[in-house]
Amino acid sequence: MWWNTFIEYFPDWKIWCQAIATMLIAIGVFIIHKYIFDWGKAKTINRQQKTNEKKTQQISGNYDIDLNNLRNDLAKNGDVNFREFRTGLRGSRAVLIFVEGMQDESQINKHVMRTLMDNKAWSSSDGYLIQSQGDAFTAYLKEKLLSVSKISEVTDLYKLEESILLGFTALLVDGMPHALLVGEPQPKVRSTDEPTSEALLRGPRVGFTEVLGENTALLRQHGQTAHLVLKMVKVGKEIERNLVIAYMDDIVNPELLKEVEDRIANIDIDFVAESGYIEQFIEDDWLSPFQQLQNTERPDRVINALLAGRIGILLDGTPFALIAPVTFSMLLQSPEDYYERWLPSTLLRSLRFFVAFLALMTPAMYISFISFHPGLIPTELAITIIETRQGVPFPSLIEVLILEISIEILREAGIRLPKPIGPAMGIVGGLIIGDAAVQAGIVSPILVISVAVTAISSFAIPMYSAGITLRMLRFAGMLFAAVLGMFGTILFFLFICSHLTKLKSFGVPYVTPITPYRFSDWKDVILRAPIPLMKSRPIMMKTQNKKRKS
């Protein structure tokens, strides 16, 4: 009878429980993920108009009162200097107020103080102008005497005090109604060295520095076109910092630009210490292990990105610029790929894809082969591995973890080691510990090889931060492999792929242009086509101007 069949095939209670558990656990994970995601997401704040409640007080024009006010307000800062003197010929009292070490002293001495104090500079032919008062006197000083390029007039006392503290040099002269700011602050500059985090064999040897003005100048120097726009905005509530959004106004997609600007405008924090802050505020998915903005120290990289329709973000105080949006393949590319000829570049790129795969999967594959499927490797090799592993008392997961974690410790220590002993410690750590671990029977020699391959591979990836991501994920891969062997490893790979296909960076799917297939963009993914063939900009960026060359 049909119900007998029905009863026979009716799943027993265990299967029902498993079915329900499948759903409940999934719902649980979903809710937790959603909760955590919303909790950490930067909330879109209602941008109130910045309350302009700043106190204002006009500079009186009376030299003594003004000087007194300034002294009262600024004297608590030990680094503010008041240099009082008398001008030549006219004989008025004058004062220069500046913060120690922030101005170009020789310029001030030569073009402000000497001119004002020297009788000869006050040419007698100017006659009545020398003794003039008020605005006429200010104009005379600005136009005839002070040979400084940056000069501005300040009428508000508090504004003046703020400017002094920011590093401007203020000049007050008896008889002049307002104060003058002469000369700009000169921040401390280091020379533009070759960037240490992105060294190249061939290519420009300049990197960004900590000074925004220098960096924008570098960009201008590299990209001499009127279309390069460097838009300045301020970020930070307590301490404001300048941030430059760089783009090519004839190439960039306006919607992308607006999205980036909106996200930057939404940054709500007191102080932005480094561009990493910006990155973490404006990224799409903060739970993803993959970076959604590219950071670089190289101006040529930024310019190339701008020409592809991307947007550069430069922050004052850090040599690291950000590029948005980023795709997975960009993390495996180096500017050198374009400088070398296309054949070696193509080979190097395919090597990097392979290397990324190795860095991610080698330990997981080792575990699944050793613990689950020794029959799948060639028999002689399997026998050797089993023989060498005989003395090892741990399951392969523990064995791999021991060595992988010690490699991570070595790497972390290597960053902090002083330069002279770094290589020595590398030898001690890598060679001696590895060899000793094998001798002591903690790990097998094959494992030492696979861990070494993994470690070297993760450093062969041109972006340091992308290397970290892969190194981090390989531990997850090891767990998958330890539980379900090769099947777990496949699941892990599919998991990474699923995550990558879901991830977006500023609306651009992370895996473009690998999928969806945009064959014209494939000329610059694994294959680096000869430059004459690269006629169009990446389609994925939906640029205004599609052609690179006619």
Next chain:
Amino acid sequence: MFTRTDDKITTTQTSIFISSSVLGAGILTLPRSVVSAAKTPDVWLSILISGIIVILMAIVMAKLSQKFPDKTIFQYASNIAGKPLAFIISTLLLVYFIMIAGFELRVLAEVTMFFLLEGTPIWAIIIPFIWLSGYLLFGGINAIARLLQIIFPISVLVLIITYLLSLKIFDINQLRPFLGEGLLPVIHGLKSTVLIFSGFEITMFLIGHMQHPEKAIKAVVTGLGIPACIYLFTLIFVIGGLSVDAVLRSTWPTIDLLRSFEISGLFFERLEFPFLVIWTMQMFSNFTCYYYGASLGISQLIKVNIGPVILGLMPFIYLSAMIPQRSNDIFAVGDFIGWSSTVLFMIIPLPLYLIWLIRSKGLKQHV
């Protein structure tokens, strides 16, 4: 628009979607089921014929879907046949999708347990697979299509390479005599070869997601043509390598083919390992297609968000995978699915198309 918010996929993606939905367990089960039905080496002819039949069927579906741009079968069925009938049709289709999803999952679990993970409980294989697929489904049809596009070329490439390497033991005489027993066995074989294409019904909701629905026919033809070719090669190489008798004796003839020869000089001596890896990935995309079809259908039928539906479907898919108890039951389910594929075609797209023709052309109604 820089940021895409619509759920539209390209023509290539549609093709790959259809290919992935068809290319699944069949690679392993096809040779045995076809050969046992026809018992001649000529079955590769059956697959050619059934491929053409299935493409014609799919073209009808595509034509029908093209009349209702941006709509899936679950939405336009009620336009043609009215609400109650549409509900029944959609429910049938949904049950069918859940059944296939369970079947594919079960075959995967059986093969994995047999070749890779002996002694592992079956739930430990099935449940993570469902979770992973569910995770992907939350990304929507675009994310799924992108993943399929990554997996599909790799699968095809590895399949072709493994088949080519099996030329080592390929013997053309195994495929002879050509039509030695006449055309009748070929017709017998047709029944079981049509079965392996079951699942192409996803065409009926995919066309509604196409960016350029006018290219639907092209997408469907390439989408079914590729798996038809792959199945054809599978049959030829398996029979040519193993002979009809050996195929009949084996449970998974395709894997047995790859196990029966060794390649020296490669890292893997036997090719069954890379083949199984790729096949598992292909099964993932295959399973995801049906899981997505079922979730999409339910969410459109009862008008709720797809998120809860994805989660709510998990136990049903698990149950549908666990109901068969012996491996014979699994093959019985497979046959049943193939049979219902044909029936579903007879009762869904064909009548709907006819009704649409009558109502729009005959009665001049606006449908």
